[in-house]
Amino acid sequence: MKRIAGLAVMALLAAGCATDASVKEQLKPIQDRLSAVEGKQAATDAKIADLGKKVDSQSIDVSAVKKDLADTNAAAAKATQAAADAQSAATRAETAAAKAAKAFELRQMKGAK
Numbered sequence: 001m002k003r004i005a006g007l008a009v010m011a012l013l014a015a016g017c018a019t020d021a022s023v024k025e026q027l028k029p030i031q032d033r034l035s036a037v038e039g040k041q042a043a044t045d046a047k048i049a050d051l052g053k054k055v056d057s058q059s060i061d062v063s064a065v066k067k068d069l070a071d072t073n074a075a076a077a078k079a080t081q082a083a084a085d086a087q088s089a090a091t092r093a094e095t096a097a098a099k100a101a102k103a104f105e106l107r108q109m110k111g112a113k
Helices: 002-016 020-112
Strands: none
Touching: none
């Protein structure tokens, strides 16, 4: 009886075993799909890295533009102040010229008498 049970177990084990070739054959489509997914992943990673570099470059460009804008605004403020100072000086000069002209006229009148 032990012999028959042993033979039955051996027969079941032999029938249920898969060969290396059949396992490789069944895994081949999965390996092909996995290789395709890995390739796409590598391409996606490369694109993401490239976009990261572009974003960094544009961030630097934006910072430079902001600095230039701040410098331009500061220069414009100085120019506006200089224009206001020049206008004030021109007004004072006109007032002084009018006073000088009036003083000259008064002297001329005194000298004529």
